[in-house]
Amino acid sequence: MTVTDPNPSTRPAQAVPGERFASPFAVETPPGAEGWESMYPYYALLSQERAEFEDGKFWFFDGMHNPEPLYPFDTIMTENWWVAASQMSTRVWPVPPAGGIDHRIINGYLYISPNAVTDPDEIARRAEEFSLRAGHYYENWDEIYEQWVAKATGCIERLKAIHFAPLPEQEPLESVLRHKGTYSTYDLLTKYGELTANLFEMGSYHFEMLNLGYGAYLTFQEFCQAAFPGITDQTLAAMVSGIDIMLFRPDDEVRGLAKLAVELELADLVLDGENPDDVLAAIAAHPNGPQWIEAFEGAKDPWFWFSTGAGYTHSDRAWIDDLRLPFTALRGYVKSLLGGADIRRPLDEILAERTRITAEYRGYLPTEADQEVFDGLVELARKVFPFVENHNFYVEHWHHSLFWSKVRELGDVFVAHDFLDDREDIFYLHRNEIYSALYDLNIGWATGTEARGVTYWRPEIARRKRIRDVLKAHPPQPALGVPPEFITEPLTVMLWGITQESVQEWLGAKGEEGGELRGVAASAGKATGRARVIVDPEDLHLVQDGEILVCRITAPSWAPVFSRLSAAVSDVGGIMAHTAIVCREYGLPAVVGTGFATTTIRTGQLIEVDGNTGVVRVVEEAQA
Amino acid sequence: MTPAVSRFVLWLDDPGAVGNRVLGGKFGSLAEMTAARFEVPPGFGITTTAYRHFLESAGLAERARAVRAEAGGADLADVQRISAEFAAAIDDADLPADLEREIRDAYAELERRAGQEDLPVAVRSSGESEDLAGASFAGQYDTFLWIRGAEDLLRHVRRCWAGMFGAAVLTYRPDADAGVLTADLGICVGVQQMVQARAAGVMFTLDPVTGDRSKVVIEGCWGLGEGVVSGGITPSRYVVDKVTFEVIRREVARQESKFGFDPAAAAVGLVPVETDRQESPCLDDDQIRALAELAKRIEQHRGGPQDVEWAVGERGDVRVLQVRPETVWSRRRAEQLVGERKSAVNHVLARFAGVGVARGSRGTGA
Numbered sequence: 001m002t003v004t005d006p007n008p009s010t011r012p013a014q015a016v017p018g019e020r021f022a023s024p025f026a027v028e029t030p031p032g033a034e035g036w037e038s039m040y041p042y043y044a045l046l047s048q049e050r051a052e053f054e055d056g057k058f059w060f061f062d063g064m065h066n067p068e069p070l071y072p073f074d075t076i077m078t079e080n081w082w083v084a085a086s087q088m089s090t091r092v093w094p095v096p097p098a099g100g101i102d103h104r105i106i107n108g109y110l111y112i113s114p115n116a117v118t119d120p121d122e123i124a125r126r127a128e129e130f131s132l133r134a135g136h137y138y139e140n141w142d143e144i145y146e147q148w149v150a151k152a153t154g155c156i157e158r159l160k161a162i163h164f165a166p167l168p169e170q171e172p173l174e175s176v177l178r179h180k181g182t183y184s185t186y187d188l189l190t191k192y193g194e195l196t197a198n199l200f201e202m203g204s205y206h207f208e209m210l211n212l213g214y215g216a217y218l219t220f221q222e223f224c225q226a227a228f229p230g231i232t233d234q235t236l237a238a239m240v241s242g243i244d245i246m247l248f249r250p251d252d253e254v255r256g257l258a259k260l261a262v263e264l265e266l267a268d269l270v271l272d273g274e275n276p277d278d279v280l281a282a283i284a285a286h287p288n289g290p291q292w293i294e295a296f297e298g299a300k301d302p303w304f305w306f307s308t309g310a311g312y313t314h315s316d317r318a319w320i321d322d323l324r325l326p327f328t329a330l331r332g333y334v335k336s337l338l339g340g341a342d343i344r345r346p347l348d349e350i351l352a353e354r355t356r357i358t359a360e361y362r363g364y365l366p367t368e369a370d371q372e373v374f375d376g377l378v379e380l381a382r383k384v385f386p387f388v389e390n391h392n393f394y395v396e397h398w399h400h401s402l403f404w405s406k407v408r409e410l411g412d413v414f415v416a417h418d419f420l421d422d423r424e425d426i427f428y429l430h431r432n433e434i435y436s437a438l439y440d441l442n443i444g445w446a447t448g449t450e451a452r453g454v455t456y457w458r459p460e461i462a463r464r465k466r467i468r469d470v471l472k473a474h475p476p477q478p479a480l481g482v483p484p485e486f487i488t489e490p491l492t493v494m495l496w497g498i499t500q501e502s503v504q505e506w507l508g509a510k511g512e513e514g515g516e517l518r519g520v521a522a523s524a525g526k527a528t529g530r531a532r533v534i535v536d537p538e539d540l541h542l543v544q545d546g547e548i549l550v551c552r553i554t555a556p557s558w559a560p561v562f563s564r565l566s567a568a569v570s571d572v573g574g575i576m577a578h579t580a581i582v583c584r585e586y587g588l589p590a591v592v593g594t595g596f597a598t599t600t601i602r603t604g605q606l607i608e609v610d611g612n613t614g615v616v617r618v619v620e621e622a623q624a
Numbered sequence: 625m626t627p628a629v630s631r632f633v634l635w636l637d638d639p640g641a642v643g644n645r646v647l648g649g650k651f652g653s654l655a656e657m658t659a660a661r662f663e664v665p666p667g668f669g670i671t672t673t674a675y676r677h678f679l680e681s682a683g684l685a686e687r688a689r690a691v692r693a694e695a696g697g698a699d700l701a702d703v704q705r706i707s708a709e710f711a712a713a714i715d716d717a718d719l720p721a722d723l724e725r726e727i728r729d730a731y732a733e734l735e736r737r738a739g740q741e742d743l744p745v746a747v748r749s750s751g752e753s754e755d756l757a758g759a760s761f762a763g764q765y766d767t768f769l770w771i772r773g774a775e776d777l778l779r780h781v782r783r784c785w786a787g788m789f790g791a792a793v794l795t796y797r798p799d800a801d802a803g804v805l806t807a808d809l810g811i812c813v814g815v816q817q818m819v820q821a822r823a824a825g826v827m828f829t830l831d832p833v834t835g836d837r838s839k840v841v842i843e844g845c846w847g848l849g850e851g852v853v854s855g856g857i858t859p860s861r862y863v864v865d866k867v868t869f870e871v872i873r874r875e876v877a878r879q880e881s882k883f884g885f886d887p888a889a890a891a892v893g894l895v896p897v898e899t900d901r902q903e904s905p906c907l908d909d910d911q912i913r914a915l916a917e918l919a920k921r922i923e924q925h926r927g928g929p930q931d932v933e934w935a936v937g938e939r940g941d942v943r944v945l946q947v948r949p950e951t952v953w954s955r956r957r958a959e960q961l962v963g964e965r966k967s968a969v970n971h972v973l974a975r976f977a978g979v980g981v982a983r984g985s986r987g988t989g990a
Contacts, residue, residue, distance in 0.1 A: 096977040127977035134976065138969040216968075219975040226982030227961050228838040229831075230863060230872035360867045366958035369965050373981060376968030486886035524870065612870065 012055070018507050023055050024480045027106050033470040035463075036108055039072045041430060043077070044105045059104065059111035059480040060498055063572035065312040067535070067552035069108025069471040071427040072464070073407065073434070076196065076314045077400070078103060078110050079386055080203035088207045093133050095211065096126040108471035112479060137212050138380070144209065144354040145387050152205055152394045156302075159198045159402055162191050164409040166416035167445045185442040192410065192438055199403055206395045220377040227365055227374075232612075234524055239358045240381045246393035250306040250319065253299040254326050255343050257552060258333030260295055264288040270334050276323035302398050309537055310553060311396030314408075314427050316537065318401035332563055410434070415443050419453040420461070428461045428468075468539045475535070478506050478571070478595040496572065497593035506595050516600075517571070517594040521614035525589035527567040528608045531601050548609055550601045562588060567609035569597045569616050591616050632674035632723050633730045635752040636667050636816075646671035648750030648812035653947045659926050660920070662944050667745070667816030668730045668738060672752055673721055675811050682717035684710075686927040688789070695794035711786035714910065727781065727798060728774045742772040744885070745816040749787055752809045766790075769848065769892040770818055770885050784813040808945045819943045821935035823906035824849030824923065825859055828917060828931045828950060829866070831898055835930065835953040839872070840864045840916040846897045846906045847882025849933055849945065857882070860906055864916040871912055876905045907936065914942050922947055929954055 012025035024046055029036065037045050046054050066078065086100025099115030117123055137144055175183060221236050261270050264363045266283055273279035280296075283289040300320060308325060311314025319326045336343050358378060365371050411423030419437060420426065429437060437453050444451025483503045497520050505518055532547040534540060543549060543561050549568045562568070567589040589611030597616065601607060604622030634641050634655075640656035641647060651669040658664045679685040691710050695703045735743045748767040766787040768780045772884040787793065788811050825844030830837045843852050843859035851857030863873040879897050903953040907915070915934060922944070923930050930951035933942045966974075971981045 123977060128971075130976060131973045135969060135973060137970065215976050216972045219968075219972045219981060222975070223971075223981040226980070228836055228865075229834060231838070231865065232870055232872070235868050235870070275739045357867045360839055364866070365961070366835070366837075367960040371961045372965065373968070373971065377893070377971065377981070380968040380972065468908065481969075 020482050021058075021479045021507070022477065024059055024104065024111065025051065025055060025478070027480065029107060030470050030474040033107065033467045033474075036270070036471060037465050039108070039428075039430070039464055039467070040070070040075060040105045041079075041432070043521065044075065044103060046104055046106065054104065055481065057102070057481050058483045058503075059106075059114045060115045060496065061476045061478050061572070062110045062112045062496070063476075064319050064496055065310050065550040065553075066110045067572075068313065069468050070105060070110060070317070071313065071315070071468070072430040073427040075105070076199055076431045077203075077312045080200055081207070083208045084200075084203040085211075088211055089252070093130045093211075094126045096123045096130050103311075106432070106477065106480070107474065108468060109476040111476075113481070116484065118333070124197055129403065134215075137209065138216070141209075141387075148205060148209060148387065149394070152202065152399070155202050155205065156394070156399050156402065158398065159195075159202075159406065160518070162195055162198070162406055162500055164188070164406070164413050166312060166413050167441070168233075176329075185446060186411070188442065189435075189438055192435065195403075195406055202395060202399045202403075206391065209384075209387050210391060213384040216377075216380050216384045217388065220381040223374065224361070225378055227370065232428075232521065232524070234435075234522075239355060239378060241354075242382075242386055242389065243345075243350050245386075246390045247397075248301045248345070250326070251329065252345065253303045254329045255333050255345075257292070257296060257299060258330050258337055258343065260292055261330070261334055262337045264292055266292055267334050267338060270327075271331055276327045279327065305398040305401040306393075306450060307397050307401050308540075311400040314404040314424075318397070318404075329563070369447065369518050379523055414453075414457075417444070417451070417454075419451070419457050421458065425461050427459075429457070430465045472535075473487050475599050479503065483507065516618075517569075517591075517597055517616040519591040519594035519614050519616065521611055522592040523568075523588055523590035525567070525587070525610045525611045526609065526610075527589045528606065529566040530622075531569075531603055531605045531607045533598055533601060533603045535598055548607055550597050550603075550607075552598050556624060567591075567611065569594060569601070569607075569609055571595055571599075629728075630726050632671055632677065632726045634669050634671050635730075636669070638666060645752065646673050646810075647810060647814075648672060648752050648810070650748065650946060650948075651812050651814040652749035652750070654814070654816075654944075657922070657925075657944055657947055662922065662925075663942060664944050665746075665817045665819050666734065668734065670727055670730075670781055670813040670815065672810030672812050674726075675788075675813070677720060677723060678717070678785065681716075684713060684717060685885060687713070691789055692794065700791070703794050707789050707791045707794060709837045710789045714782055714789075719782075724778065727778060731774050731777055731815065732788060734815070738817055744770045744772050745777065746814075746816045746818055747771050747777065747784060748813045748814045748816070749784045750812040751788070752811065767850075769850070781813045785811060787811075793818045802870075819935040820937055820944070821848050822934075822940075823847070823911075824935035824945075825852040825906075826931055827935050828918050828929070829919045830929045830950060830953055831863065832931075832950075832952065835838045835956070835959075838866050840866050840919045842907070842912060842915055842919075844906050844934075844936075845877075845882060846879050846894065846901055847884045847895070849935060850883040850892070862907065862912050864912060866916065868919055869913050869916050871909065874905070877904055879906070911936055911940060911942070918942060918944070 006262045012023035015019065015022040032360045062078075066074075070078065082101070082103045089095040090100050097117050099117055099433055102113045104111050104113075119128065122604055132449065142222060171183050174180075217240065220240065221233075221611050224231050224236055248597065258270075261267055261283075264286075266286060266288060269282045269286060273282060276347065280293070304318065304320040304326060305322075306319045307316045308318065308322070331344050362371055362374055365374055407426060408423050411426035412421065413419040414426055414437065415423055419441065426434065437457065439455040440451045440456075443449075444454070486500065502519075528542075529546050529548040531550050532543050533550045534543070535552060540561050543564055546566050547564070549561070549565050550570075551568070552571045565588060569590070570592045571576040571594055572592070589609050591609055591611060591614050594616060599620065601616070602622060606620035607619050610616070634647055636651070636655050636658045638655075639659075641652075642659045644652065644655070647655055647669040651727060654664050654667075655669075677788070678687055687710070691706055697707055698706065731743075731745075734739055734745065746769050766784050768783065770901065771777055771780050788809075823844050823846055825842065826849065827840055827842040827844075829840055831839040831841050840863075842862040842864065844862075845851050845857045845859045852859045857879065858877045860877045860879075861873070861875045862871055864871050881894045882901055883892060884895045884899045885891070886895050915936075918934070919930070919932055922932055926947065926949070931950050932944060933946035933947050935945055937943065961982050963981070965978075975981065
């Protein structure tokens with residue numbers, strides 16, 4: 001039965017189970033969060049002018065990179081890839097059937113919608129151009145990757161060189177004697193310009209090779225799935241993945257430091273202290289201490305520029321900001337060593353296993369032609385994989401963590417000039433507002449008159465904090481709008497784990513409280529334990545031994561916490577999500593991309609996680 | 625060959641058993657598996673020599689050839705009549721004393737080895753014909769379970785011999801090879817200690833549906849494997865990756881009755897499955913893995929895809945009951961998966977344009 005709405009423009013479509021999700025316009029602002037739109041730029045918001053287009057599209061929540069309502073400043077990351085990822089598919093290659101990826105912010109949460117090219121003639125035209133351009137990259141991959149590493153590290157070095165300091169009481173005498181001509185106000189604005197430009201530069205490198213890398217892997221994956229139906233994603237990754245992945249390096253460094261601590265008879269000092277600063281001080285005072293401290297400092301840069309999250313929000317702190325994380329791991333490894341365990345990663349065995357399984361599958365292919373194609377695809381996938389795996393450390397961990405630390409430096413400038421109480425408050429300003437605020441600050445400094453910002457920003461930030469807290473307490477729906485007929489766009493499938501099946505699951509799954517959740521089997525094994533739902537990384541310390549982490553996104557670099565878990569479940573993420581790779585390394589059963597885990601599972605419930613089949617089941621309600 | 629200890633009985637673990645045609649196909653394979661140290665229940669074969677000796681001494685050899693020739697052109701009703709008459713003749717004929725003594729001695733020896741009197745054994749036909757390419761005669765020959773005592777054994781040996789002239793065997797026409805039907809093929813009767821199976825079934829070293837060689841497909845049920853083999857019980861099914869031994873698919877069937885020894889009838893029949901087992905999988909993960917590893921080893925040892933009958937004892941011990949070359953996919957010409965032979969880069973570029981590597985697969989946006 002259909003009821004014709006007399007005035008459809010004022011009555012947005014509601015969800016129809018099995019058919020469509022609610023219109024993005026049907027999402028209501030939670031009470032107390034009115035005016036949230038003012039935190040974000042106009043182009044990222046839904047609008048009446050574009051309502052028809054926006055209403056007809058399929059939007060899914062990008063909880064993988066941004067599990068929480070966006071901080072106004074942190075939109076620099078999402079806006080960056082909005083352009084940088086999209087332009088690769090549309091203007092640089094172009095990818096024959098893929099368009100750009102649209103973004104909208106709804107109730108503070110980021111929703112994205114990949115565009116597809118469907119006209120066969122246009123796809124054919126694009127394919128020709130694509131072959132020429134992408135072919136060049138594949139043919140010269142190693143050389144281009146080498147250049148990429150140089151560009152990325154150059155970008156990081158230039159970021160490191162940017163420093164922010166409060167404006168001086170008086171311009172230094174030297175500026176005058178050297179006839180400098182431009183002064184601290186100019187430097188402050190210029191450096192801020194450099195800071196944002198540096199982020200956009202790295203953002204561009206981020207996607208230079210990424211889609212091509214994913215495409216090569218996906219082709220290999222699909223061929224194997226056709227040849228060996230049911231072959232698991234872990235097995236496919238094991239055939240291609242390297243052992244010298246940079247993402248494993250921070251943990252390897254900690255293992256090395258643990259070994260050195262034991263050798264230098266510093267184990268007791270490591271185990272005794274809870275606070276890293278105390279431990280470091282105690283070690284420094286020990287006769288053998290300086291040698292260890294030197295090794296520790298060497299490991300820290302760059303390996304502790306390692307985000308505890310996906311690196312897309314400033315709230316994902318890096319190890320270097322919070323040494324408690326690597327020190328927890330350090331204590332664990334020291335204990336293992338004292339207990340006689342071998343904590344080295346068994347690299348030879350991992351490589352031998354990779355060789356064995358690749359050769360065996362090859363042997364099971366039906367014809368020589370298939371084996372030949374398999375060989376070529378494995379080789380190509382292995383060639384692109386170092387970039388696919390390592391870009392993550394260069395970009396999301398090293399560069400982004402450093403970037404956030406520079407923004408905090410700028411936050412200190414605003415605190416020094418009495419605009420803000422706390423350096424962290426800078427993240428409540430959009431990057432364009434910061435430009436204005438800096439100009440305001442310069443005016444106040446230049447004129448000697450109190451800047452407007454001194455009285456303007458504190459109440460505004462207090463308002464934004466209240467709004468964001470309300471938004472955070474209202475988790476987003478996983479998808480909105482009208483689902484497409486087919487979901488085959490490589491990034492959507494590989495990175496976000498959004499497939500035909502998951503969309504169908506979401507369409508059908510309504511109010512299945514305490515039932516069964518299905519997701520992507522990301523790491524093999526089965527475990528039962530009490531659920532610990534974590535939506536805010538700051539609550540990670542609540543995790544108890546043996547619990548199962550339920551989060552919006554699996555965060556591999558929460559390593560120290562992972563060692564306490566018996567399994568992990570996430571709302572969003574695919575098998576190739578940055579984090580799934582590392583999750584497997586820790587040998588933890590994991591189901592990702594469940595859509596609803598954090599909203600249906602409650603802390604304390606006894607749940608069963610089957611990392612082989614991707615099923616999460618509530619076994620028993622929480623104990624009173 | 626020297627008629628060493630016996631012409632009529634050959635033990636599975638006898639050094640001379642491997643490759644010896646007098647054991648027939650099924651038991652010949654089991655002798656080979658025993659020699660390769662796979663866990664095969666102990667037993668002996670009453671050889672094809674014994675069978676021929678019986679027919680000759682009972683004066684039935686000439687009539688046997690006539691029966692085969694006659695059945696070749698007859699309609700089914702006639703074949704059934706001929707078959708029944710000859711079975712009766714075999715039943716009535718005297719057993720040569722030397723043959724009977726050897727069978728009794730061998731059974732006594734098996735009892736001694738197992739440490740049990742009236743040891744329950746499985747009595748199964750093992751035909752020479754099974755060695756013929758493309759003619760598995762699967763399911764055409766007889767198997768008798770839980771046979772106890774020498775008298776009962778001797779009776780069932782005759783029934784196995786008579787089974788050679790069963791209507792089904794006389795009319796079995798694999799690939800219209802008429803020569804198979806009229807050939808003067810012998811039969812060995814295998815005698816093996818019964819496995820007190822907690823669960824049993826069959827497994828293939830490839831996916832019998834798709835031909836995918838990277839899988840082991842296990843079908844099993846509670847109790848003896850007869851239910852799976854004859855198709856009377858819906859088995860649980862497990863698809864295991866042969867490289868990583870991950871269980872890729874499980875379809876656990878509810879099972880209320882099983883084949884087992886029914887004390888009331890003093891024979892094997894359908895008996896209830898214990899209540900607490902009815903809803904449970906008949907194999908745990910360790911057993912599934914053990915079976916899949918076993919299947920892979922057997923395939924490697926035999927140099928090609930196999931199907932394997934297996935049983936798991938109450939203590940979780942895994943036994944091989946029968947191995948056979950897989951006959952369907954190994955005879956089929958391998959079908960190429962890739963649509964087109966081209967470089968990996970060109971495959972990837974095509975994938976971006978919507979053309980998958982594998983024949984008929986859809987890429988993006990197509």
